[in-house]
Amino acid sequence: MTSKPPSDDSFRQLLTGLGSSRGLSRRGLLRGAGIGALALSSPALLDACGTKGAKVSAGSCVSKDLSSTQKTIVFSNWIGYIDPAKAKDTSTLEKFEQETGIKVDYRNGDVNDNEQFFAKVSPQLQDCKSTGRDVFVLTDWMAARMVDLGWLQKLDHSKMPNVDANLIDSLKSPDWDPHRDYSVPWQSGMTGICYNSDLTDPVTSFKDLLTRPDLKGKIELLTEMRDTMLFMLLLQGSDPSDFTDSDFSAAISSLQKYVDNGQVRRFAGNDYVDDMKSGDIVACEAWSGDVINLLGGGKYKWVPPDEGFAIWTDNMLVPNMAEHKTNVETMMNFYYDPVNAAKLAAWNYYFCPVKGAQQQIGQFDKSAVHSEFIFPSQKILANGHAFMSLDQKTEQSYQTQFNGVMGG
Amino acid sequence: MSHGVPSAAPDTAAVDGATARRRGWGWLLLVPGMLYLGVFFVFPTVQLFLTSLYDPSGNYFTGYTLTWHFANYLDAIRDTWHLFVRSFIYAGITTGVCLLLGYPLAYAIAFKAGRWKNFMLVLVIAPFFTSFLLRTISWHTILADNGPVTDFLRTVHVLPHDGRLLATSVAVIAGLIYNFMPFMTLPLFASLDKVDHRLIEAAGDLYSSPFTGFRKVTLPLSLPGVVSGTLLTFIPACGDYINAEILGTPKQYMVGNRIQAAFLTEHNYPLAATLSLILMVIVVLMVIVYVRRVGTEELL
Numbered sequence: 001m002t003s004k005p006p007s008d009d010s011f012r013q014l015l016t017g018l019g020s021s022r023g024l025s026r027r028g029l030l031r032g033a034g035i036g037a038l039a040l041s042s043p044a045l046l047d048a049c050g051t052k053g054a055k056v057s058a059g060s061c062v063s064k065d066l067s068s069t070q071k072t073i074v075f076s077n078w079i080g081y082i083d084p085a086k087a088k089d090t091s092t093l094e095k096f097e098q099e100t101g102i103k104v105d106y107r108n109g110d111v112n113d114n115e116q117f118f119a120k121v122s123p124q125l126q127d128c129k130s131t132g133r134d135v136f137v138l139t140d141w142m143a144a145r146m147v148d149l150g151w152l153q154k155l156d157h158s159k160m161p162n163v164d165a166n167l168i169d170s171l172k173s174p175d176w177d178p179h180r181d182y183s184v185p186w187q188s189g190m191t192g193i194c195y196n197s198d199l200t201d202p203v204t205s206f207k208d209l210l211t212r213p214d215l216k217g218k219i220e221l222l223t224e225m226r227d228t229m230l231f232m233l234l235l236q237g238s239d240p241s242d243f244t245d246s247d248f249s250a251a252i253s254s255l256q257k258y259v260d261n262g263q264v265r266r267f268a269g270n271d272y273v274d275d276m277k278s279g280d281i282v283a284c285e286a287w288s289g290d291v292i293n294l295l296g297g298g299k300y301k302w303v304p305p306d307e308g309f310a311i312w313t314d315n316m317l318v319p320n321m322a323e324h325k326t327n328v329e330t331m332m333n334f335y336y337d338p339v340n341a342a343k344l345a346a347w348n349y350y351f352c353p354v355k356g357a358q359q360q361i362g363q364f365d366k367s368a369v370h371s372e373f374i375f376p377s378q379k380i381l382a383n384g385h386a387f388m389s390l391d392q393k394t395e396q397s398y399q400t401q402f403n404g405v406m407g408g
Numbered sequence: 409m410s411h412g413v414p415s416a417a418p419d420t421a422a423v424d425g426a427t428a429r430r431r432g433w434g435w436l437l438l439v440p441g442m443l444y445l446g447v448f449f450v451f452p453t454v455q456l457f458l459t460s461l462y463d464p465s466g467n468y469f470t471g472y473t474l475t476w477h478f479a480n481y482l483d484a485i486r487d488t489w490h491l492f493v494r495s496f497i498y499a500g501i502t503t504g505v506c507l508l509l510g511y512p513l514a515y516a517i518a519f520k521a522g523r524w525k526n527f528m529l530v531l532v533i534a535p536f537f538t539s540f541l542l543r544t545i546s547w548h549t550i551l552a553d554n555g556p557v558t559d560f561l562r563t564v565h566v567l568p569h570d571g572r573l574l575a576t577s578v579a580v581i582a583g584l585i586y587n588f589m590p591f592m593t594l595p596l597f598a599s600l601d602k603v604d605h606r607l608i609e610a611a612g613d614l615y616s617s618p619f620t621g622f623r624k625v626t627l628p629l630s631l632p633g634v635v636s637g638t639l640l641t642f643i644p645a646c647g648d649y650i651n652a653e654i655l656g657t658p659k660q661y662m663v664g665n666r667i668q669a670a671f672l673t674e675h676n677y678p679l680a681a682t683l684s685l686i687l688m689v690i691v692v693l694m695v696i697v698y699v700r701r702v703g704t705e706e707l708l
Contacts, residue, residue, distance in 0.1 A: 053471040119672040
């Protein structure tokens with residue numbers, strides 16, 4: 001951009017105006033002030049022409065690890081993802097604190113939606129500033145984006161032998177982080193359908209959810225573009241792991257139709273749980289474990305839809321400038337002990353990524369040993385789908401189309 | 409808006425030294441205000457304007473470049489005009505209802521409340537003691553499909569058997585009215601409270617009926633309150649997105665919701681800036697027309 005400096009004339013006018021007490025009219029002063037403001041802001045304006053990319057180069061953004069002196073961790077997670085402290089029984093987090101002396105400031109629900117959380121931390125991370133969090137948990141595709149952007153600290157596997165020994169094989173090397181240098185799985189899960197069996201007949205397919213007249217205005221879909229669009233793609237017979245732009249556009253138009261006719265009440269993040277509880281909705285797109293650990297099971301049923309379902313993993317990540325990486329590694333190691341992993345899974349009912357946990361889980365919850373929520377069979381997994389990985393440009397274009405539907 | 413203040417005319421009046429000095433000091437008093445406006449209004453607005461002209465093919469990862477892409481405005485209007493229309497309709501209804509409800513309330517507090525006046529004023533302001541967000545979320549609970557309000561309305565057949573309040577335009581507009589009511593009531597009260605009761609008595613002495621007295625004396629004297637109240641209600645209501653987000657559905661979303669999504673989830677800064685500026689320009693134009701039509705600028 002070329003920024004045009006204010007003309008000399010106007011400056012002179014301003015100066016003479018300021019110099020003589022007679023010649024300064026109110027209009028003159030206002031004009032002068034306007035020019036002054038423009039002049040003040042013009043160097044800044046040059047900087048403001050465009051934004052720089054958000055990518056940070058490795059090594060340019062290093063912080064000191066204070067773990068040896070500060071025994072603390074700030075841990076941001078989704079709701080319903082960790083076993084709570086109970087009167088009679090210590091939670092896994094309490095056990096960790098007792099064993100290691102590391103105090104965990106657990107921020108329950110700091111993450112409600114991947115994109116929302118990204119928006120929360122991106123101003124700091126792209127400027128190499130601390131987010132005030134030592135570890136947070138995000139879904140694969142978002143974790144991949146952060147690895148790409150150089151926003152994460154490399155983990156030291158020598159400090160977490162349990163992870164290397166017990167991480168299940170299928171999660172050992174995702175294509176976006178083949179050696180798990182930057183990420184360690186917290187839990188995996190499925191996106192399917194939850195319905196309230198007191199208020200509605202079983203809802204077993206995504207088609208039912210979107211077309212049954214008795215569900216009109218009583219269902220919600222997720223604000224996560226990948227979760228919701230995966231179903232829309234399956235519904236029209238496209239493969240969510242391999243589709244074209246026109247497939248996506250077609251899926252968007254059909255979603256628009258269900259929003260326009262009032263079938264979909266609104267789009268929600270993890271807060272769909274509240275609307276299920278209040279009875280405002282009777283069925284929705286839902287994450288598998290939530291139905292047990294947040295809604296308590298019972299009348300709330302979770303089903304994998306007939307069309308198939310989404311399968312994903314949420315990962316623990318240590319952002320740049322976090323000052324307690326070693327403490328976090330100690331915690332990761334702790335949660336990969338099969339006993340601790342079993343205790344966690346027995347509460348949150350998500351896929352457990354830790355080998356040996358199935359042998360241990362009986363001591364916490366007998367019915368969990370054969371739960372498909374925690375230890376899914378190959379038969380179940382065969383019907384799971386992952387969303388195609390998107391380059392940044394496509395991602396933004398898809399998100400814009402999706403927001404066009406979500407935003408009325 | 410241009411304030412029709414006549415500019416000081418130093419050329420026509422012989423100004424003696426003392427007055428000139430005093431005037432010079434007077435201008436200095438403006439400096440903090442001007443600096444504040446420069447830093448917190450002029451600079452951000454210019455930056456917002458430049459952001460709206462970024463090349464839309466950029467993205468968050470590679471950054472955006474300023475290419476003076478004025479077509480952003482046309483694209484934005486083409487894709488989202490319905491959101492603007494909806495926002496102005498919602499804000500218009502909100503302002504109208506707030507005026508209809510707020511005027512009698514302010515009138516009662518100013519003229520009839522007697523020793524309860526201060527207490528009633530506190531009651532008007534009391535909701536501000538709790539956060540805006542919490543109050544709106546409370547309405548979400550109050551208006552829930554199985555809540556008492558909806559149940560009652562269904563029982564008396566105002567709502568059909570499977571009707572609902574939450575997630576409808578009614579809920580969103582009701583939320584707006586509730587949240588912006590004090591902004592209407594307080595300026596109205598301030599105007600009405602200043603009305604000289606002797607003028608109304610004089611109207612009565614001159615054989616006007618109470619209604620004519622109100623129409624010819626009280627109402628015109630309270631117009632400044634009406635103008636500032638409607639502006640204070642209409643302008644923020646246009647840009648609000650919390651009520652639509654919490655009490656509405658995509659079908660009730662206002663332009664603020666789209667701006668929020670463009671900024672936070674798409675990282676489409678040009679679009680967010682373009683929408684913000686269009687909203688700002690339309691609102692300023694509407695305000696100018698409104699203020700000109702209602703009366704003289706001294707009202708403000």
